[in-house]
Amino acid sequence: MEEFFKSVTFEDFLIRPHHGMLDSRKDANLTMQFSRRISIKTPIVGANMDTVTGENMMKALSLNGCFGFIHRNCSIEKEARQVAAVKRQQSFIVANPLAVGKNMPIKEAKRIVKIEKVSGLLVEESPGSGILAGILSRRDFPRDNDEKLVSEFMTPFDRLVTAKEGVSLEEAERVMYEIRKEKLPIIDENGKIRGLVTMKDLEKSKHFPYSSIDSRGRLLVGATIGATGDFMERAAAIIEAEADCVLIDIAHGDSEVMRKAVESFKAKFPNTELVCGNVGTRDGARFLADLGADAVKVGIGPGHGCRTRIETGVGVPQMQAIREAYLGVDGRVPIIADGGIEDDGEIAKAIFCGADTVMLGSMIAGTDESPGVISINPATKKQVKKYRGMTSPDAVLDRNDWENPSEILESSPAQEGQPLEIDYVGSVVPIIKRIREHLQSTVSYTGQRTLSLVHKLAVASPYDYFINKLTEAAQKESFDR
Known part of the structure; x- marks a missing residue:
């Protein structure tokens, strides 16, 4: 030395x-x-x-x-x-987002949204399957018809934009601004739910640029x-x-x-x-x-x-x-x-x-x-x-x-x-x-x-x-x- x-x-x-x-x-x-x-x-x-x-x-x-x-x-x-x-x-990716079955009554979905204080829910084909069927947002809720099913009001899978596992924060943000949506589901090659990106979480991440x-x-x-x-x-x-x-x-x-x-x-x-x-x-x-x-x-x-x-x-x-x-x-x-x-x-x-x-x-x-x-x-x-x-x-x-x-x-x-x-x-x-x-x-x-x-x-x-x-x-x- x-x-x-x-x-x-x-x-x-x-x-x-x-x-x-x-x-x-x-x-x-x-x-x-x-x-x-x-x-x-x-x-x-x-x-x-x-x-x-x-x-x-x-x-x-x-x-x-x-x-x-x-x-x-x-x-x-x-x-x-x-x-x-x-x-x-x-996290800009919610690892285990709330998901409900598409045959759940709207009344029950409303209750979950209220208790969990979220603006919407991912919808799966059947409870526990993890297969993405659509998204149900608070704006989709009917004023009445509480006994009808989630599948009647959700945005179905074929109308959704999704991202694959491993998506970066920058790519997720770009896609969400392009489609003007506040939620971006993350799925694998089999269509199983692997996470959810929300605009709220993206904005929060941007407040701490050195994180x-x-x-x-x-x-x-x-x-x-x-x-x-x-x-x-x-x-x-x-x-x-x-x-x-x-x-x-x-x-x-x-x-x-x-x-x-x-x-x-x-x-x-x-x-x-x-x-x-x-x-x-x-x-x-x-x-x-x-x-x-x-x-x-x-x-x-x-x-x-x-x-x-x-x-x-x-x-x-x-x-x-x-x-x-x-x-x-x-x-x-x-x-x-x-x-x-x-x-x-x-x-x-x-x-x-x-x-x-x-x-x-x-x-x-x-x-x-x-x-x-x-x-x-x-x-x-x-x-x-x-x-x-x-x-x-x-x-x-x-x-x-x-x-x-x-x-x-x-x-x-x-x-x-x-x-x-x-x-x-x-x-x-x-x-x-x-x-x-x-x-x-x-x-x-x-x-x-x-x-x-x-x-x-x-x-x-x-x-x-x-x-x-x-x-x-x-x-x-x-x-x-």
């Missing part, structure tokens, strides 16, 4: 400006590869901590172009429920497992709930424990995207990439809630760790920089030296969307939220039975995390917007149009993009505000 990056961290560097190419920073594209098969439009990842990323934070992150991992400091059932809730949050979504327009969601105990049972539950990516998260990812866990996971779930961490060295990152990780999470002890470096003496300065990891994976998989970020400019520095995305904890822990409640600090009178490392004593207790706290702490490994209070700052959405705009400014200052291209150039030629080893006076001039 270059001497340039040895024993350094974020405040040792500034980014060198280059000749600008953009008319406006708003034109800068921030899309980055998160894992082997997932890209996101804002390179931010919510930390898998129980005071950072739960269901609400995951929804907010994905709606605004980021990603995250729901924490595992809860029961398997609760984690799976949170994953499922995020996947249900939005991290799957092929059906549903929000992407990540979830966390460990490497021992019930980790395979937990993996099965969150994958069944349709998690898009699983994170195996342990303190020391460069280990035989991780090897066994990844081999077990890959044997049973070979098609599920897998992120592994944490590591802090070139060899550690190479080890995880060789195992088949789809992204590598990097950071040993840089975070606010972590005391590993203090309690054990082990760690690697975060800029050096990121650079080592980048060199270790040799471009095979993306790098997620986890921890140590104090301000928005350090996100750019992490990406310029080798990270593809950056995981945030304390920067977003004080928001409405993070788990936990707002309280008042009695000394400062400020509104605060709790933030803690996942090996802090209270986090360990929350994973177990509070009836015997002394026994739990005595039988657990020595804690390397600590609890803190973070100032309450409102919603996470303005924070994401601010970070996005600052990263767009960085792209503009560095003379390119896309963050991915700046990343590619900077990691290949860091001397052209970094001013390093700032003197104490230069640091004061730069950061003392």
Whole structure:
């Protein structure tokens, strides 16, 4: 590794400006590869901590172009429920639309529409057959004749425009505008109902242009497992709930424990995207990439809630760790920089030296969307939220039975995390917007149009993009505000 990056961290560097190419920073594209098969439009990842990323934070992150991992400091059932809730949050394709048989009395169809609060129903040939026969909208309902059948008032199949499975949001929108209809049934080659696109859901999707979504327009969601105990049972539950990516998260990812866990996971779930961490060295990152990780999470002890470096003496300065990891994976998989970020400019520095995305904890822990409640600090009178490392004593207790706290702490490994209070700052959405705009400014200052291209150039030629080893006076001039 270059001497340039040895024993350094974020405040040792500034980014060198280059000749600008953009008319406006708003034109800068921030899309980055998160894992082997997932890209996101804002390179931010919510930390898998129980005071950072739960269901609400995951929804907010994905709606605004980021990603995250729901924490595992809860029961398997609760984690799976949170994953499922995020996947249900939005979709431009309704996966299991309401359908009624064509021989149902209109009276019963009216009742269903009223109870379910929908504007219409798909009609199938017979109840449970799934074969599309037509569409019945609220406008088709007669004022009387409630005993007549749905088939007498529906728009029949031969007058419908339908789409095949796999239709894109853009194609569905184009077709619906052409036919001037608010519903587009999705069917397979046998005419069986596979979904429904509605104009209302399309418009909702367009309100969040940066959203991290799957092929059906549903929000992407990540979830966390460990490497021992019930980790395979937990993996099965969150994958069944349709998690898009699983994170195996342990303190020391460069280990035989991780090897066994990844081999077990890959044997049973070979098609599920897998992120592994944490590591802090070139060899550690190479080890995880060789195992088949789809992204590598990097950071040993840089975070606010972590005391590993203090309690054990082990760690690697975060800029050096990121650079080592980048060199270790040799471009095979993306790098997620986890921890140590104090301000928005350090996100750019992490990406310029080798990270593809950056995981945030304390920067977003004080928001409405993070788990936990707002309280008042009695000394400062400020509104605060709790933030803690996942090996802090209270986090360990929350994973177990509070009836015997002394026994739990005595039988657990020595804690390397600590609890803190973070100032309450409102919603996470303005924070994401601010970070996005600052990263767009960085792209503009560095003379390119896309963050991915700046990343590619900077990691290949860091001397052209970094001013390093700032003197104490230069640091004061730069950061003392």
